[in-house]
Amino acid sequence: MPGHSTPSQTVGPFFSIGMDKLNRANIAEGSSGERMHIHGRILDGDGQPVPDAVLEIWQADAEGRYHHPEHSGTTDATPFFGFGRVPTGESGCFSFSTIKPGPVPGPDGKPNAPHLEISIFMRGLLQRLITRLYFPDEPLNAADAVLLAVPESRRATLIARKAQPQENSLEWDVCLQGKDETVFFDC
Amino acid sequence: MKPLLGYRKPAPGSQPRHLSPPYVSSIKRAPKLPLIGIPVTLSEISGPSFPKEIVSPNAFDLTRQHKAEPLGERIAVTGRVLDEDGKPIRNTLIEIWQANAAGRYLHKNDQHDAPLDPNFTGEGRTFTDEDGRYRFVTIRPGAYPWKNHFNAWRPQHIHFSLFGPAFATRLVTQMYFPGDPLLEFDPIFHSVPDEAARRRMIASFDWLSTEPDLSLGFRFDIFLRGRNATPMER
Numbered sequence: 241m242p243g244h245s246t247p248s249q250t251v252g253p254f255f256s257i258g259m260d261k262l263n264r265a266n267i268a269e270g271s272s273g274e275r276m277h278i279h280g281r282i283l284d285g286d287g288q289p290v291p292d293a294v295l296e297i298w299q300a301d302a303e304g305r306y307h308h309p310e311h312s313g314t315t316d317a318t319p320f321f322g323f324g325r326v327p328t329g330e331s332g333c334f335s336f337s338t339i340k341p342g343p344v345p346g347p348d349g350k351p352n353a354p355h356l357e358i359s360i361f362m363r364g365l366l367q368r369l370i371t372r373l374y375f376p377d378e379p380l381n382a383a384d385a386v387l388l389a390v391p392e393s394r395r396a397t398l399i400a401r402k403a404q405p406q407e408n409s410l411e412w413d414v415c416l417q418g419k420d421e422t423v424f425f426d427c
Numbered sequence: 428m429k430p431l432l433g434y435r436k437p438a439p440g441s442q443p444r445h446l447s448p449p450y451v452s453s454i455k456r457a458p459k460l461p462l463i464g465i466p467v468t469l470s471e472i473s474g475p476s477f478p479k480e481i482v483s484p485n486a487f488d489l490t491r492q493h494k495a496e497p498l499g500e501r502i503a504v505t506g507r508v509l510d511e512d513g514k515p516i517r518n519t520l521i522e523i524w525q526a527n528a529a530g531r532y533l534h535k536n537d538q539h540d541a542p543l544d545p546n547f548t549g550e551g552r553t554f555t556d557e558d559g560r561y562r563f564v565t566i567r568p569g570a571y572p573w574k575n576h577f578n579a580w581r582p583q584h585i586h587f588s589l590f591g592p593a594f595a596t597r598l599v600t601q602m603y604f605p606g607d608p609l610l611e612f613d614p615i616f617h618s619v620p621d622e623a624a625r626r627r628m629i630a631s632f633d634w635l636s637t638e639p640d641l642s643l644g645f646r647f648d649i650f651l652r653g654r655n656a657t658p659m660e661r
Contacts, residue, residue, distance in 0.1 A: 244438060244441060244511055244623075244627070244650060245437055245441070245442075245511055245598070245650045245651055245652045245653070246598060246600050246627050246628065246649045246651070247441060247442050247443060247600060247619040247624050247625065247627065248442055248443060248598060248599060248600055249443070249586075249599065249600045249601040249615055249616075249618075249628065250450075250452075250599075250601075251586065251588075251599050252586065253534070253536055253537075254524065254532040254534040254536070254537060255524065255586065255588075256534065257524040257532060257533060257534055257548065257549050257550050258522045258523055258524025258549075258550045258551070258588065259522060259524070259588060261481065261522075261550070261552070262481070284455040285454070285455035285456070285459075286455055288455075290456070292536070296597075298470070298473075298474060298475060298594050300469075306469055306470070306473035307476075308474060308475075308476070308593075310469065310472050310473045310593070311469055311473055320475065320476075320478065321475075322475060323475035323477075344468070344469050344470065345469065346468060347430075347431060347466040347467060347468050352468060352469075352470070355470070357470045357471065357594050359594075359597060361599060363452050364450070364452030364453050364454075364455070364456035364457070365445070365453070365456055365457065366443035366444070366453060366615070366618045367442060367443060367445060368597065368599065369445075369458065370462075372470075385466050385468070386466070386468065389463055389464070389465050389466070390463055416455070416456050416457070416458060417455065417456075417457075417459045421458060421459060421460050422458075423460075423463055424458050424460075424462050424463070425462060425463055425464070425465050426436075426462035426463065426464045426465070427433075427434075427464075427465055427467075427471045427594075
């Protein structure tokens with residue numbers, strides 16, 4: 241029946257038992273492209289770190305192609321390609337490395353700005369949260385249909401910051417609540 | 428480029444609210460601002476695929492992962508993964524995890540004073556077949572106390588994690604058991620407002636998959652979001 245999917249429930253505190261096997265902090269391993277190291281923290285409504293969350297990443301390759309049959313021109317899905325899964329640690333920190341994806345064709349024919357699709361799961365979340373990580377100093381950000389759907393004052397929550405000292409190191413925090421609450425999507 | 432077809436929005440009340448105060452952990456973790464709707468893009472209608480090798484031959488059978496069998500009531504959980512139009516979701520990965528028969532998880536943060544079982548890890552994994560069918564063999568998990576409120580107990584449940592064909596169809600849910608008296612009091616189960624939707628999380632007892640002298644059978648069909656037939660459909 242349309243609209244009658246099985247309800248979501250929380251992953252709870254013990255998801256690592258069933259989910260750890262697919263952990264992947266090195267996304268797009270062996271693939272060419274600009275290597276990026278991304279780290280950050282997840283903070284709750286009191287600004288306290290969330291040590292029991294897991295993030296999943298989904299992204300295109302450096303040419304902006306998703307390795308999935310939906311993306312025309314891609315014949316085969318490449319197992320694992322573009323998928324990452326990283327839990328947070330004691331201090332709410334997570335990190336992963338990947339390549340910067342290329343611009344993907346957008347809904348209006350214009351290219352989407354390079355971005356990572358991100359799902360966040362944790363105890364206390366009855367449904368995953370969906371967000372995106374965009375890259376700093378990226379001219380395509382200005383015309384990205386999804387960023388433009390976000391009030392200007394909140395867009396910065398979706399754009400990673402350059403981090404010192406490492407080259408190609410980016411920092412991106414997720415605030416679940418508060419004045420810097422990260423933008424979460426309904427898709 | 429032809430218009431992209433997105434996935435249907437859930438029917439009102441059929442999914443939990445992010446903020447559900449009786450589930451206390453949601454209070455500081457659920458976003459306060461409304462979610463932002465976005466146009467259909469390739470990013471949400473594509474999704475990862477996984478190599479068959481990640482599922483070892485005994486990954487579907489949680490009773491055969493150690494030297495001896497775990498304690499508990501042996502059960503088979505079978506079902507189909509379908510979209511909302513009843514179309515089977517083929518070759519999709521399912522991950523499950525659960526407590527042992529005493530209601531204890533093999534996890535460092537589980538402080539419940541119930542015994543661990545050296546013959547039970549509580550993790551399983553399988554792919555659906557060409558008809559969207561899957562099968563797990565396990566033991567019935569125990570109920571266990573938690574700190575949400577005074578004398579709070581979680582009903583018996585198995586966690587299910589599914590991908591489906593796209594980023595948009597990703598689902599993590601919990602399978603409950605029919606007739607469990609604790610369901611009535613569980614704020615996680617009751618975070619879903621619609622009663623018919625809540626019932627979709629309860630497996631049914633199933634004679635067909637019950638094996639004589641071996642194990643009880645439970646059937647749990649899982650429905651992932653259906654695809655829009657036209658670009659503008661919400």
